[in-house]
Amino acid sequence: MSDSPARSQKAQKVLERFAKKLNRQMVGSLLACVHCGMCTDACHYVLANPGDPTFAPAYKADQVRRIFKRHFDWTGRVFPWWVKAKSVYSDDDLEQLKDIIFGKCTNCRRCSINCPMGVDFATFNRMARGLLVSVGVMPEGVAVASKDQWELGNQMGVLREDYLETLDWVSEELRQELGDPNAGIPIDVMNCDVVYAINPREIKYDPRTIADAAKIFHLAGENWTMPSEGWDMTNFGLFSGDDDLGGAVARRLYDKVEELRGKKLVISECGHGYRSTRCEGQNWGGVDVDFEMESSVITMLRYIKEGRIRIDPFKNNKSYTYHDSCNNARSCGLFEEPRELLQIVCNDFREMYPNRAENYCCTGGGGAMSMSEYSAQRLKSAKIKADQLKATGAKVVVTSCHNCVDGLTDLIRYYKLGMEVMQLVNLVANAAIVKEKVTAALP
Amino acid sequence: MSTNNSKMRLMKGDITNTEIEAFVFYARPDLQLGSGFGGAITVRGGASIQEELKQYGEVKVGDAVITSAGKMKAKYIIHAVGPRFQEKDTESKLRTTTLNVLKLADQRGIRTLAMPAMGVGFYGVPLDISAQVTLSMVKEYLRSKTGLEEVVFCVLDNREYNSFYAQLAKLGQK
Numbered sequence: 191m192s193d194s195p196a197r198s199q200k201a202q203k204v205l206e207r208f209a210k211k212l213n214r215q216m217v218g219s220l221l222a223c224v225h226c227g228m229c230t231d232a233c234h235y236v237l238a239n240p241g242d243p244t245f246a247p248a249y250k251a252d253q254v255r256r257i258f259k260r261h262f263d264w265t266g267r268v269f270p271w272w273v274k275a276k277s278v279y280s281d282d283d284l285e286q287l288k289d290i291i292f293g294k295c296t297n298c299r300r301c302s303i304n305c306p307m308g309v310d311f312a313t314f315n316r317m318a319r320g321l322l323v324s325v326g327v328m329p330e331g332v333a334v335a336s337k338d339q340w341e342l343g344n345q346m347g348v349l350r351e352d353y354l355e356t357l358d359w360v361s362e363e364l365r366q367e368l369g370d371p372n373a374g375i376p377i378d379v380m381n382c383d384v385v386y387a388i389n390p391r392e393i394k395y396d397p398r399t400i401a402d403a404a405k406i407f408h409l410a411g412e413n414w415t416m417p418s419e420g421w422d423m424t425n426f427g428l429f430s431g432d433d434d435l436g437g438a439v440a441r442r443l444y445d446k447v448e449e450l451r452g453k454k455l456v457i458s459e460c461g462h463g464y465r466s467t468r469c470e471g472q473n474w475g476g477v478d479v480d481f482e483m484e485s486s487v488i489t490m491l492r493y494i495k496e497g498r499i500r501i502d503p504f505k506n507n508k509s510y511t512y513h514d515s516c517n518n519a520r521s522c523g524l525f526e527e528p529r530e531l532l533q534i535v536c537n538d539f540r541e542m543y544p545n546r547a548e549n550y551c552c553t554g555g556g557g558a559m560s561m562s563e564y565s566a567q568r569l570k571s572a573k574i575k576a577d578q579l580k581a582t583g584a585k586v587v588v589t590s591c592h593n594c595v596d597g598l599t600d601l602i603r604y605y606k607l608g609m610e611v612m613q614l615v616n617l618v619a620n621a622a623i624v625k626e627k628v629t630a631a632l633p
Numbered sequence: 634m635s636t637n638n639s640k641m642r643l644m645k646g647d648i649t650n651t652e653i654e655a656f657v658f659y660a661r662p663d664l665q666l667g668s669g670f671g672g673a674i675t676v677r678g679g680a681s682i683q684e685e686l687k688q689y690g691e692v693k694v695g696d697a698v699i700t701s702a703g704k705m706k707a708k709y710i711i712h713a714v715g716p717r718f719q720e721k722d723t724e725s726k727l728r729t730t731t732l733n734v735l736k737l738a739d740q741r742g743i744r745t746l747a748m749p750a751m752g753v754g755f756y757g758v759p760l761d762i763s764a765q766v767t768l769s770m771v772k773e774y775l776r777s778k779t780g781l782e783e784v785v786f787c788v789l790d791n792r793e794y795n796s797f798y799a800q801l802a803k804l805g806q807k
């Protein structure tokens with residue numbers, strides 16, 4: 191990076207915003223690293239690139255940390271050479287930083303939970319991404335998805351008419367499949383027990399998951415609806431580090447649930463959507479909501495336990511393993527319920543190792559699937575996940591995240607694993623018994 | 634709000650899907666439509682709009698150019714290149730951009746025009762600054778001799794609506 195004292199407008203704005211983003215948690219992580227290296231082997235980039243120290247979490251963290259030290263820590267202000275403090279000056283410095291914080295980390299937080307000092311690199315890596323985004327320095331795919339979500343209300347640029355038309359034909363097909371004229375997707379119904387929000391990927395590439403969810407709600411006799419707008423539960427702000435986007439997106443969804451006077455918001459299977467909507471959105475948006483929020487994994491499990499739907503696990507007759515989405519498992523603690531559900535709806539479940547909060551990233555996390563300039567690096571790092579999947583011997587990998595579906599599908603193709611990727615909603619809908627009227631719970 | 638014979642109005646919605654004579658698209662200097670509203674313009678209006686933009690090449694911050702709206706409900710799109718990503722003199726550049734939009738609309742004899750929350754969101758212009766600058770500029774402009782009969786601020790969500798509403802209320806008291 192340049193040592194020139196003249197500073198570009200963008201570099202200056204990055205430093206100004208850096209100061210505003212510092213809080214106790216952030217400063218703790220920026221100061222606490224003792225460079226013990228215990229996080230090093232937690233990172234899939236390191237494991238796939240042995241001998242390249244630039245992939246080590248502590249090295250990547252130091253690229254942000256040295257700016258902090260130069261401007262906000264007295265040691266770096268007084269003895270910059272001693273603590274390796276260094277500022278950013280040029281737009282080129284920012285570009286170099288971009289390639290590290292976007293290109294060499296999926297913000298999976300595996301290093302964070304393996305640090306004995308409590309350093310949460312992923313959290314300040316996200317903050318650093320936000321600093322660059324605020325001055326327009328970001329991978330092209332991040333810009334495209336962010337602009338779509340800001341302006342069209344969803345990160346895949348789905349237009350309102352396409353959304354409604356898709357729900358319409360999904361409803362029509364469901365009526366035909368179930369032979370029931372009352373089946374279908376209710377739109378904007380007031381005072382429902384459940385408002386169901388989805389990932390725009392479901393409209394664009396995977397409407398089967400919407401049909402499966404609608405079938406489950408119908409069979410469970412749920413009083414449910416989907417919103418005509420404010421329906422995207424994903425949030426690119428989590429990936430881009432833009433808290434303003436995070437807050438605006440979360441508030442659109444919350445506002446719509448409140449407008450519909452929904453009692454509970456059910457979030458379809460998506461790790462980052464679940465984390466953003468349920469765990470982070472209220473902070474970003476500066477609002478409190480007074481309705482419940484729940485992952486559809488928990489909803490489906492409850493329907494089975496309450497006897498509202500009955501299951502024939504023999505309908506899912508392959509061998510299945512479960513991949514934990516980082517955002518669900520590591521950041522939100524959602525890892526037992528999906529396993530419990532999967533073991534109800536199939537007979538051949540094979541655990542993956544390591545698992546739960548220690549599972550490896552699908553390598554498409556943190557928005558990596560949208561950053562095509564880093565695809566080669568991403569797929570190389572995916573070797574770790576590929577080996578992990580292969581070792582299970584399962585034919586199908588199940589996950590509760592649309593982003594992971596894409597990440598896993600890509601690496602399975604690249605490493606020629608020949609596995610299929612499914613979500614729990616597919617398996618529950620497939621195993622659900624349609625004809626009988628359900629009156630009792632499973633023993 | 635009425636100013637002379639012209640009106641200012643606030644609504645929530647998708648500006649690219651509005652029944653209006655012309656709407657403003659907050660554009661990039663290279664005039665590539667890109668994603669977001671740009672994607673909606675391409676899908677709803679057709680590829681001819683990007684073709685039409687070729688005649689202008691690359692334009693400066695502050696400039697505004699006009700195209701047809703293809704197959705959309707509007708007749709025209711004013712592509713306005715405003716300040717982006719905390720660039721220097723954001724506020725004054727936003728004033729210049731807004732003024733150029735209004736002048737261009739007048740030159741083309743446009744009577745009803747929709748404007749978004751200019752620069753808010755992806756391009757990072759603070760919401761309160763956008764509301765304050767554009768609403769006061771438009772109010773001022775509509776006091777002069779103009780053919781514009783109505784300027785509608787078409788914003789995206791409650792967050793934008795509330796901010797514009799508060800600013801509009803302040804202006805109404807002046």
Ligand code: SF4
Pocket residue numbers: 222223224225226227228229230247248304305306307308309
């Ligand atoms: S484990 Fe923690 S303290 Fe050790 S190098 Fe990694 S971040 Fe630093």
Ligand code: SF4
Pocket residue numbers: 232233234235246247250294295296297298299300301302311312
């Ligand atoms: S957050 Fe994940 S990808 Fe990023 S450095 Fe840590 S372990 Fe590696």
